[in-house]
Amino acid sequence: MTITVLGISGSPHRHGNTETLLDSFLDGAKAAGAAVEKVVLKDLDYSACHGCNACHRDGNCIVKDDAVPLFEKMMAADIVAVASPIYSMGITAQLKGFIDRGQYLWARRFVTKTLEFSPEHLARHKGIFISTAGQNWDHVFDGAYPSLTALFHDAGFDYYDNIVANNMDEYKGIKNHPSALKEAFDRGKKVAILLKDMKTE
Amino acid sequence: MTIKVLAFAGSPRRHGNSETLLDWVLAPMAMDPEVTVQKVPLTEANINICRGCNACEKLNRCVQRDGMDTYHDKIIDADIILLSSPIFCMGIAALPKALIDRMQVFRSRKYVLKLPVVPPERKGKRLGAFLSTAGQDWPHVFDAAIPSVKCFYHVIDIKDADISYLMINNVDEKGAIERHPTAKTDAEKLGKSMLAEIRKRLAA
Numbered sequence: 207m208t209i210t211v212l213g214i215s216g217s218p219h220r221h222g223n224t225e226t227l228l229d230s231f232l233d234g235a236k237a238a239g240a241a242v243e244k245v246v247l248k249d250l251d252y253s254a255c256h257g258c259n260a261c262h263r264d265g266n267c268i269v270k271d272d273a274v275p276l277f278e279k280m281m282a283a284d285i286v287a288v289a290s291p292i293y294s295m296g297i298t299a300q301l302k303g304f305i306d307r308g309q310y311l312w313a314r315r316f317v318t319k320t321l322e323f324s325p326e327h328l329a330r331h332k333g334i335f336i337s338t339a340g341q342n343w344d345h346v347f348d349g350a351y352p353s354l355t356a357l358f359h360d361a362g363f364d365y366y367d368n369i370v371a372n373n374m375d376e377y378k379g380i381k382n383h384p385s386a387l388k389e390a391f392d393r394g395k396k397v398a399i400l401l402k403d404m405k406t407e
Numbered sequence: 408m409t410i411k412v413l414a415f416a417g418s419p420r421r422h423g424n425s426e427t428l429l430d431w432v433l434a435p436m437a438m439d440p441e442v443t444v445q446k447v448p449l450t451e452a453n454i455n456i457c458r459g460c461n462a463c464e465k466l467n468r469c470v471q472r473d474g475m476d477t478y479h480d481k482i483i484d485a486d487i488i489l490l491s492s493p494i495f496c497m498g499i500a501a502l503p504k505a506l507i508d509r510m511q512v513f514r515s516r517k518y519v520l521k522l523p524v525v526p527p528e529r530k531g532k533r534l535g536a537f538l539s540t541a542g543q544d545w546p547h548v549f550d551a552a553i554p555s556v557k558c559f560y561h562v563i564d565i566k567d568a569d570i571s572y573l574m575i576n577n578v579d580e581k582g583a584i585e586r587h588p589t590a591k592t593d594a595e596k597l598g599k600s601m602l603a604e605i606r607k608r609l610a611a
Contacts, residue, residue: 219459295554
């Protein structure tokens with residue numbers, strides 16, 4: 207069976223450092239035989255979560271736009287790679303806007319209790335965060351991780367890996383980084399093989 | 408003396424817990440005849456997301472024409488700048504994150520172009536506060552929001568020591584904050600102390 211990989215690019219800047227790193231990861235997964243698709247949030251139409259808590263009643267979001275269909279697509283994939291550059295010490299407003307819309311999944315898990323993921327399901331669904339930052343601080347990604355944890359947990363993914371590269375300003379772009387692109391390719395390949403082996407077990 | 412207070416209400420839900428907390432901070436300020444308060448609900452502010460084009464590093468202005476044209480100048484003029492946001496998915500909500508990301512123009516001005524953000528004589532005479540609420544009861548629920556909040560203030564020349572925080576967890580449904588034992592008192596106290604502090608600094 208073919209492994210499916212969904213890449214979600216949360217950068218407003220097309221084909222910049224973060225999307226390039228995501229592409230490398232997806233290429234690696236493709237090299238391992240996975241079926242790969244990339245969605246660019248910039249091309250979608252979705253609003254920020256209204257905070258109305260309507261989903262706490264029945265587990266459904268009342269806002270009809272591109273967000274819920276993307277969550278559905280995400281949850282149908284074996285591997286999801288979510289990418290965002292670091293802006294102002296956090297993920298972009300674009301990606302945060304999407305993640306916040308996952309509140310209906312949280313409501314299904316913890317309020318209506320209509321959604322549950324078995325340990326087996328989690329073992330077979332891997333979430334990967336991909337990011338770049340201009341800053342050279344090691345802690346520059348720390349503010350991003352908790353929201354990714356929320357996203358992956360609510361959508362039924364094991365938060366498997368972070369593929370991050372800082373100091374982009376000094377490198378003058380990801381293409382000049384000594385190892386990041388190859389590393390992302392290798393890790394994409396590796397996780398796709400891991401899940402393929404699990405499926406054939 | 409006129410003291411200008413600019414307050415961004417970041418929640419997509421009007422008059423919910425985080426905005427109520429903000430209102431409590433603003434109340435003692437608004438009662439003072441020397442204070443002008445402007446509250447901006449971000450739901451009505453028409454602030455687009457940052458496009459990441461980096462044009463501001465060269466132009467010293469943003470290429471987008473939207474609500475930020477107005478708020479850019481107001482942010483520079485204000486003596487006290489408040490920001491409120493609920494915690495959504497362990498971070499600041501998307502609307503205030505959009506505002507924070509658009510502060511990039513100030514970051515470029517300060518760190519790339521090395522130009523002043525406020526006139527030198529106003530440095531150290533501006534204060535900020537972050538007001539936040541979270542449904543979760545974890546004490547660490549605000550941790551991931553703070554680095555972005557610090558960025559927001561640093562790039563407009565409000566340093567760490569001049570940022571106050573009032574963050575209330577375990578309030579979820581609309582109105583839950585009204586039943587919190589200390590939130591209202593602490594918020595009013597914060598409003599009064601910020602006012603006293605800014606008055607002292609502006610007089611210096």
